[in-house]
Amino acid sequence: MKSRLVLLACCLALLSSCGQGDKGTGKAPEFAVIEAKTTTANLTNSYPATIKGKQDVEIRPMVSGFITKLHVDEGATVRKGQVLFSIDPVQYQAAVNSAKAAVETAKAAVNTQELTVNNKRELNKKNIISDYDLQMAENQLAQTKAQLAQANAQLVNAKNNLSYTSVTSPSDGVVGSIPYRVGSLVSPSVASPLTxxxxxxxxxxxxSMTERQLLSQIREGGSTKEILEKMPDVQLQLIDGTMYADSGRVETISGVIDQTTGSVTMRALFPNKHNVLRSGSTGNVVFPNPLHDVIMIPQSATTEIQDKQFVFVLQPDNTLKNTEVKVFSLDDGxxxxxxxxxxAGEKIVIEGVQNLKDGQSITPITPAEKEAEYQKALKDQKEGNIQTAFQ
Structure with a gap:
């Protein structure tokens, strides 16, 4: 056990001297450097989103009564006009029958009064009755006709109420939760919809996006239609982190910025051919933000001082210059x-930058050479060659 501890201590001592250079020979320490090159970066901006159906319709009863039958279950796919619930129709069928009888009664009264008016007209021509009596008969006919129209209206209303006992879907879609079951008493004033x-x-x-983020998207200006047409297709990241297969388009931008949050509400439309998306779910709307001819450097090659980024640029004499760089606000981590x-073409140090100083001399090597040295050190350590493991 002691021998193993001694061996570990020797390894740590040798490792601590790694990168400090060969003091006996005066050789500058070795550090991996890379050449800055331009590339294209496919960055993205993500915004939390709430997903809703294109049309979410609350189904409420138009008449009061007990539910006698459920024709669908939760999650079922329905078509426009399909029956969802049946409400007890007995009282409404009786109302229809009564309204029909009232219509027939009113028709009979109109027929009777028409005969009376025709008779009085003949009598009036012969001066047997006065104009007053004829006018009274004609007024009575108009009244019976109005009563017939009223009876017909009541019949239409009764038939409508009877039809409302079959609650149908107003559109194609998927049924949500069903809080009321067979036997439940429902009415137009119930707090919760049937489904x-x-x-x-x-x-x-x-x-939503902030005012600053919105400006970056619409800086070129134009009408709302032109702005929307210029916006790129967007992607949807689902709650499990995967990307939705189909892309979408931004359709609307709120004309008013919320003074409380400083943000503006937007809406994107996505196709849902395979019913993967569900109303009420959440995700992230992802905007592409490509950068062209930009220099990409590892974050490990930078140091941060007072919110500013610095890199060590290799000079022709193998000394280092601590140089401030400005980086894009987005990164991939x-x-x-x-x-x-x-x-492009300048070389920067990509390791150990926290221990470097401005003007320091180094021996530049490539990342491949550094990796080869590291693998050799691991091999020597494994084989017990402590003296050569971390030279």
């Missing part, structure tokens, strides 16, 4: 994208 039918053939993703301070 919700969501049209999910296409889905809306509602999201591994690399920065330099916008100012570094030119």
């Amino acid at each position: 919700t039918v969501a049209d999910i053939s296409e889905m809306y993703a509602y999201f 591994k690399y920065y994208y330099v916008t100012e301070g570094l030119k």
Whole structure:
């Protein structure tokens, strides 16, 4: 056990001297460097989104009564006009029958009064009755006709109420939760709807972006239609982190910025051919933000001082110059994208930058050479060659 501890101590001592150079020979320490090159970066901006069906319709009863039958279950796909619920129709069928009888009674009264008016007209021509009596008869006929029209209207209303006992879907879609079951008493004033039918053939993703972010998208200006047409296709990242297969388009931008949050609401439309998306789910709307001819450097090659990024640029005499660089606001967590301070062809140190100093001399090597040295050191350590493991 002691021998192993001694061996470990020797390894740490040798490792601590790695990169400090060969003091006996005066050789500058070796550090891996890379040449800055331009590339294209496919960056993205993500915005939290709430997903809703293109049309979410609350299904409410038009008449009161007990539910006698459920024709669908939760999650079922329905078509426009399909029956969802049946409400007890007995009282409404009786109302229809009563209204029909009232219509027949009113028709009979009109027929009777028409005979009376025709008779009085003949009598009036012969001066047997006065004009007053004729006018009274004609007024009575108009009244019976009005009563017939009223009876017909009541019949239409009764038939409508009877039809409302079959609650149908107003659109194609998917049935949501059903809080009321067979035997439940429902009415137009119930607090909760019978269910919700969501049209999910296409889905809306509602999201917000700040005023500054919006300006970056619409800086060129133009009408709202022109701005929307210029916007790129967007992607949808689902709650599990995967990307939705189909891309979408931004359809609307709110005309007013919320003074409380400083953000503007936007809406994107996504197709939903395979019913993967569901109303009420969440995700992220992803905007592409490509950068062309930009220099990409590892984040490990930078140091940060007072929110500024610096890199060590290799000079022709193998000394280092600590140089400030400006980087793009977006990054992928591994690399920065330099916008100012570094030119293509310049070489920068990509390791151990926390221990370097401005003007320090180094021996530059490539990352491949550094990796080869590291693998050799691991091999020597494994084989017990402590003296050569970390030279």
